[in-house]
Each structure stands twice: as structure tokens, then as C-alpha cells.
Amino acid sequence: MTPTVRAALWMIGSIASFSAMAVAGRELSGRYDTFEIMMYRSAFGVVVVLSLAAATGAWRQINTRNLGLQLLRNMAHFTGQNLWFLAVTLIPLAQVFAMEFTSPLWVVVLSIFLLGERLTATRAIAALMGFIGILIVARPDMGNLNLGIVAAASCAVFFALTNVLTKRLTRTQDITTILFYLTTTQLVFGLLTAGYDGDIALPDAASLPFLALVGVCGLLAHYCLTNALSLAPATVVVPIDFVRLPVIAIIGMLLYAEALDIWVFVGAGVIFAGNYLNLWFETRKPRAQTA
Incomplete structure (x- = not known):
């Protein structure tokens, strides 16, 4: 089995997991608010991460360096994830996923300010294409703009900020430490936000x-x-990830009678083109420099 085929199989798992999480989030929205969903998600995450760390001995790698950056990163992720769960309850699932796909393009913008990376013409064009894609998907006007669209568009920005801060953390931290602080700090955030009114809905x-x-x-x-991503280039993995959009659109149609909006697919196509243009250029730069 070639690395590309193995990467495709891993991506099937990723697509299935993201889709299942969206459906589960919508099913839970009638009983739990987004803060409570995030609290329980983090609680399960803590159990999984600590169990794996104990089983593999990776718990020894957990340290207290970069706590401020860990906290900032996880606040961004907590905010983005809450906005994502809010969006899946308010607008069609395909629209949420299309907006989420702008996150890599926001990384381009944020990396300039947070990582000191240079804004090239290609990156600027990619970011502009992402913005145009958002306008096509959302088609904002006074009658169409709503909280769900704003939440979906905003969650992509916070996910991008999470990715940029994660990139900074990986310079000094291993994945076990990052996941440990991700789940534990977000469990604390979830308890505080879900319990601010003194009422947390218990599982049934x-x-x-x-x-x-x-x-x-x-x-x-x-x-x-x-x-x-460890098995195949991003230019291979990212197109596979965009399969999430038609998959979730079909799921939304079958489970929730959501209409298949052609403009969501058109906008997502523009967003994909911007992402792929940036990836294609970035992966070929080293070859050009060494030639």
C-alpha cells in the first residue's frame, strides 16, 4: 500500500470523525448549550489523553514551559470550537464546513503578524480568493446575514489563530504536552462558562x-x-479534506432535509482554489531555490 493510499485512508477517518461530530453537536443542542458540550468534550478528551500517555509512558514529557502561550492557544481554540458548535445548530452543515475551510487562508494573514512571515503576492491572492469565497457562500445582505453565518466565519479565524500558536508551540513542545494542556485547560474553561449560571445539564x-x-x-x-499529513504532501491531503463538504451536504439533506445550495459549492470551490494555489506555490519554492 503506497503512502498516498494510506494517507487517503487516514483522511476517510478524519472526514468521518468531523462529520460525526457535527451531527452529534446538532443532536445535543436541544438539551445542552455550546459551553456544556465543550465541557463534556474536554472531559472525554482528558480521559483519552491521560490514558494514552500513561499506557505509552509519554506522560513524562509533560512540562510547565510556555504556560502563557498554552493558555492563549487554548482560549483561541475554545472560542473557535464554541462558535463552530453554535453554527452547526443554526445554519446548514455544508455552509458551516465551507466557512471553516477558510481557516488556512486566515493562517496566511495571521502568520505575518505572529510568526514574522512575509506576505508574498501568491499568499495575498490566496487570501483574497478566500474572502471572495466567503462572500459567495454567505451572500451577506440585511435579510440573509445571521448569527449562524457570523459564528461560522468567526470560528475559522479562531481556528487559524490556534494553528499559528500551535506552530509556535511545536518549536519547544511535543504533541503529548500540547494535547494535555488542550484538554485540561478547556475542561476548566468549560466548567466556568457552563456553570456560571449555577445550572449544568447532566448526561442522560x-x-x-x-x-x-x-x-x-x-x-x-x-x-x-x-x-x-505525515504520509503525503499537503497538496494531496487538502483536496481529500474538501470531500467533507459534499459528504456533510448529503448528510444534512438526509438527516435534516437541508437543501443542496449550489452557491455553497461555488464559494467552497473558490476557497479551495485559494488554498490549493498557496499550497502548490509553497511546496514548490524549495525546489526552485535548490535548482
């Missing part, structure tokens, strides 16, 4: 499987994606 027999699904799939999706 009907919702517990969905809560477990959110917690496990949240970690599994990124684990599968990371493995895929």
Missing part, C-alpha cells in the same frame, strides 16, 4: 452516546489528519 441515557462521540471524534479527527 439518550445524550451520553452523543457526548462520547463528540469527545472521541474531536481527538480522532485531528489524529487522522496529522497522520495523513
Whole structure:
């Protein structure tokens, strides 16, 4: 089995996990608010991360360096994830995923300010294409702009900030430490935000499987994606990841009678083109410099 085929199989796992998490989040929205969903997701995540760390001995790698950066990174992720869960309850799932795909283009913008990277003409064009894609997907006007669209567009920015800060953390920290602080700090954030009113909805027999699904799939999706990127170039993995859009559109149609909006696919195509243009150029720069 070639590395590309193996990467594709990992991406099938990632696509299935992200899609399952979106469906579970919508199913839970009738009983739990987004803060409570995030609290339970983080609780399951803590159990999984600590169990794996104990089983592999990786817990020895956990340290207290860069706590400020860890906190900032996880606040960004917590905010983005809450906005994402809010969006999946308010607008069609395909629209949420299309907006989420602008996150890599926001990374281009944020990297200039946070990582000191240079803005090239290609990166500027890619970012502009992403913005045009957002306008096509959202088609904002006074009658169409709503909280769900704003939440979906905003979550992509916070996910991008999370990725940029993660890149900074990987310079000095291993994945076990990053995941440990991701789950534990977000569990604290979840407890504080979900319990601010003194009322936290407890799991029942009907919702517990969905809560477990959110917690496990949240970690599994990124684990599968990371493995895929380790086996194949991003220019191979990213097009596969965009399969999430038609998959979730079909799921939304079958489970929730959501209409298949052609403009969501057109906008997502523009966003994909911007992402792929940037990836294509960046992966070929080293070859040009060494030629």
C-alpha cells in the first residue's frame, strides 16, 4: 500500500470523525448549550489523553514551559470550537464546513503578524480568493446575514489563530504536552462558562452516546489528519479534506432535509482554489531555490 493510499485512508477517518461530530453537536443542542458540550468534550478528551500517555509512558514529557502561550492557544481554540458548535445548530452543515475551510487562508494573514512571515503576492491572492469565497457562500445582505453565518466565519479565524500558536508551540513542545494542556485547560474553561449560571445539564441515557462521540471524534479527527499529513504532501491531503463538504451536504439533506445550495459549492470551490494555489506555490519554492 503506497503512502498516498494510506494517507487517503487516514483522511476517510478524519472526514468521518468531523462529520460525526457535527451531527452529534446538532443532536445535543436541544438539551445542552455550546459551553456544556465543550465541557463534556474536554472531559472525554482528558480521559483519552491521560490514558494514552500513561499506557505509552509519554506522560513524562509533560512540562510547565510556555504556560502563557498554552493558555492563549487554548482560549483561541475554545472560542473557535464554541462558535463552530453554535453554527452547526443554526445554519446548514455544508455552509458551516465551507466557512471553516477558510481557516488556512486566515493562517496566511495571521502568520505575518505572529510568526514574522512575509506576505508574498501568491499568499495575498490566496487570501483574497478566500474572502471572495466567503462572500459567495454567505451572500451577506440585511435579510440573509445571521448569527449562524457570523459564528461560522468567526470560528475559522479562531481556528487559524490556534494553528499559528500551535506552530509556535511545536518549536519547544511535543504533541503529548500540547494535547494535555488542550484538554485540561478547556475542561476548566468549560466548567466556568457552563456553570456560571449555577445550572449544568447532566448526561442522560439518550445524550451520553452523543457526548462520547463528540469527545472521541474531536481527538480522532485531528489524529487522522496529522497522520495523513505525515504520509503525503499537503497538496494531496487538502483536496481529500474538501470531500467533507459534499459528504456533510448529503448528510444534512438526509438527516435534516437541508437543501443542496449550489452557491455553497461555488464559494467552497473558490476557497479551495485559494488554498490549493498557496499550497502548490509553497511546496514548490524549495525546489526552485535548490535548482
